[in-house]
Amino acid sequence: MIPLKDLIKLITMALEIFSRARRQPQKPAPVKRSQGSSPARSHKAAPSTNCCDRVAPVKGGLARRFFRTILAVVQIFILYQAALRLLRRYLKFPAPAFIGRFLDSGYRRRMQPPALLIERSGAQKGMTILEIGCGSGAYTPWFARAVGETGRVYALDIQPGMLKQIRRKLEQPENQDIQNLQVTAGSAYELPFENESLDMVYMVTVFQEIPDKARTLKEVRRVLKRRGVLAISEFLPDPDYPWVTTTVRMGKEGGFRVDDVNGNLWNYTVRFKKG
Numbered sequence: 001m002i003p004l005k006d007l008i009k010l011i012t013m014a015l016e017i018f019s020r021a022r023r024q025p026q027k028p029a030p031v032k033r034s035q036g037s038s039p040a041r042s043h044k045a046a047p048s049t050n051c052c053d054r055v056a057p058v059k060g061g062l063a064r065r066f067f068r069t070i071l072a073v074v075q076i077f078i079l080y081q082a083a084l085r086l087l088r089r090y091l092k093f094p095a096p097a098f099i100g101r102f103l104d105s106g107y108r109r110r111m112q113p114p115a116l117l118i119e120r121s122g123a124q125k126g127m128t129i130l131e132i133g134c135g136s137g138a139y140t141p142w143f144a145r146a147v148g149e150t151g152r153v154y155a156l157d158i159q160p161g162m163l164k165q166i167r168r169k170l171e172q173p174e175n176q177d178i179q180n181l182q183v184t185a186g187s188a189y190e191l192p193f194e195n196e197s198l199d200m201v202y203m204v205t206v207f208q209e210i211p212d213k214a215r216t217l218k219e220v221r222r223v224l225k226r227r228g229v230l231a232i233s234e235f236l237p238d239p240d241y242p243w244v245t246t247t248v249r250m251g252k253e254g255g256f257r258v259d260d261v262n263g264n265l266w267n268y269t270v271r272f273k274k275g
């Protein structure tokens with residue numbers, strides 16, 4: 001969770017950008033005085049025959065418009081983020097199922113590639129893995145392929161609307177090769193698995209959405225084998241995105257030790273191990 005003072009900084013920054021963009025002076029297009037013209041004639045702004053006189057102001061205008069558009073986009077993004085983060089701070093509810101199609105998009109996977117998440121989490125052939133909060137399945141098939149025929153992936157989510165989407169995705173012809181994936185309805189608070197039965201549990205942009213984190217971590221510890229892995233991945237555009245230090249602190253408080261921290265501000269994974 002991003003602290004309130006940082007949120008206020010974000011909003012102030014957005015407003016500052018906005019007011020600066022508005023304050024930009026609208027310079028009049030320069031009028032070039034042609035050589036030899038008398039002062040009396042020059043202020044009449046006779047039409048110029050020089051090509052550059054006409055092109056330069058247009059170029060300046062385009063650059064200014066481009067700059068202002070970029071500023072507007074940045075400003076909208078910051079305000080949107082600040083508003084959503086404020087809302088999420090006081091209202092905790094699972095990400096609505098209708099955003100499933102945006103989560104499971106090629107555009108998102110370009111920014112947060114599945115191969116990167118697999119590598120950072122340490123998923124390997126033969127592992128038995130649980131994904132908590134699989135959503136519409138943006139990453140699940142990739143993990144299923146990574147563990148191979150000898151491994152198994154369980155995809156769990158609390159919302160029927162999300163489970164419907166991942167099931168539909170798995171019915172698609174391109175996913176018919178996946179035979180080791182089981183979709184399960186359930187809550188992170190009561191995982192339907194035996195004690196010490198899993199090699200890895202992973203969550204992608206989920207952990208901060210769950211109100212009782214201590215209870216979730218306790219349950220994850222229960223189902224993980226000794227030295228089992230918990231991999232938590234976060235992505236900046238998610239309104240619940242926490243600083244990496246928050247994720248590390250919460251994992252440690254939940255009794256895990258940090259095995260690896262990988263990525264950047266935009267998208268990172270913290271890999272924990274059960275001691």
Ligand SMILES: C[S@@+](CC[C@H](N)C(=O)[O-])C[C@H]1O[C@@H](n2cnc3c(N)ncnc32)[C@H](O)[C@@H]1O
Binds near residue numbers: 103136159187
């Ligand atoms: C932001 S979505 C992320 C989905 C997916 N991991 C992704 O990255 O595309 C969060 C998901 O976590 C699920 N979720 C929230 N709270 C949960 C809980 N207590 N137990 C299981 N799933 C939960 C939501 O239903 C939602 O599908």
